[in-house]
Amino acid sequence: xxxxxxxxxxxxxxxxxxxxxxxxxxxxxxxxxxxxxxxxxxxxxxxxxxxxxxxxxxxxxxxxxxxxxxxxxxxxxxxxxxxxxxxxxxxxxxxxxxxxxxxxxxxxxxxxxxxxxxxxxxxxxxxxxxxxxxxxxxxxxxxxxxxxxxxxxxxxxxxxxxxxxxxxxxxxxxxxxxxxxxxxxxxxxxxxxxxxxxxxxxxxxxxxxxxxxx
Amino acid sequence: xxxxxxxxxxxxxxxxxxxxxxxxxxxxxxxxxxxxxxxxxxxxxxxxxxxxxxxxxxxxxxxxxxxxxxxxxxxxxxxxxxxxxxx
Numbered sequence: 001x002x003x004x005x006x007x008x009x010x011x012x013x014x015x016x017x018x019x020x021x022x023x024x025x026x027x028x029x030x031x032x033x034x035x036x037x038x039x040x041x042x043x044x045x046x047x048x049x050x051x052x053x054x055x056x057x058x059x060x061x062x063x064x065x066x067x068x069x070x071x072x073x074x075x076x077x078x079x080x081x082x083x084x085x086x087x088x089x090x091x092x093x094x095x096x097x098x099x100x101x102x103x104x105x106x107x108x109x110x111x112x113x114x115x116x117x118x119x120x121x122x123x124x125x126x127x128x129x130x131x132x133x134x135x136x137x138x139x140x141x142x143x144x145x146x147x148x149x150x151x152x153x154x155x156x157x158x159x160x161x162x163x164x165x166x167x168x169x170x171x172x173x174x175x176x177x178x179x180x181x182x183x184x185x186x187x188x189x190x191x192x193x194x195x196x197x198x199x200x201x202x203x204x205x206x207x208x209x210x211x212x213x214x
Numbered sequence: 215x216x217x218x219x220x221x222x223x224x225x226x227x228x229x230x231x232x233x234x235x236x237x238x239x240x241x242x243x244x245x246x247x248x249x250x251x252x253x254x255x256x257x258x259x260x261x262x263x264x265x266x267x268x269x270x271x272x273x274x275x276x277x278x279x280x281x282x283x284x285x286x287x288x289x290x291x292x293x294x295x296x297x298x299x300x301x
Contacts (some may be wrong), residue, residue, distance in 0.1 A: 021241050028243040028287060032250065034300055041253050049249035054238065118222030120266055121282070130238030136282050139230045142221040154230060169222065172262045 054130075061092050062127035062177060063198035067191045069104075070182040079104045083177065087127065094126055094175065102127075105168060106179040107205075112159055114152065114205030115168045115176040116144045122170035124177050128200055135204065145169065155206040178203050183211040218274035244283040251290055260293045268292045 035041050065087055069076035079086040083102040094100040105113040121136040134140050144151045148165045168176040180202035201207030239245040268289035294300040
């Protein structure tokens, strides 16, 4: 099931009867009004929190981390050993909510990593930005642990049959970041250029990075 | 005990729908719910485990029929009531 707006009605969307958006809007406004009255939060603080999140949490952050790992083997070693410390070198952190441990997992010729949160939707938000709806869907959460190869094919990722797939189930305390493989033919490229090749899905493991077309 | 949120390996949820607009929030109220949770966590009104647990305690039918941020809202409402913040 997914996180649709109104009126999408895909036939396989198990959307049942979502409360209408107008109703939800009223209920949320009611709760916010109560909390304002009790001095717990203000509407202004809420607006600021949304702006802050959207301004700072984006896949370009994760891409910068990956690109650095591609060009700097010593950084990559630090990233794989202690990801929290390594991303702090680039000015990022995982402390948006409370301390969350980050583990970076590297794709190689023989191993491909994929992340999921089967229990809810844990995701390295600060590095990847807001998570896509499919990541939070029960369809992805239930199936990627059972049939990762099939799920990856749906995403257009066909791996060599000999490539092992490791699926990492995130938790509230431990999140993962996939370090995708650097595409062949990018040897002469600089870090900033390389970062542009790193897609959000490649850092989830449901995509691969490709060299720019010549 | 297995509860409904524990879907890893379960069959029957159908194909993965990737056709959606990739926007973080589809409605204004969703952004507010997101921000509310963040502020309440920061203010230590509750912690992340309590939040997750509040969602996991949802009635299974309600859990499966709620959208993502509807679940969040249900969790927040429940915790605020249980902690006496809104009651």
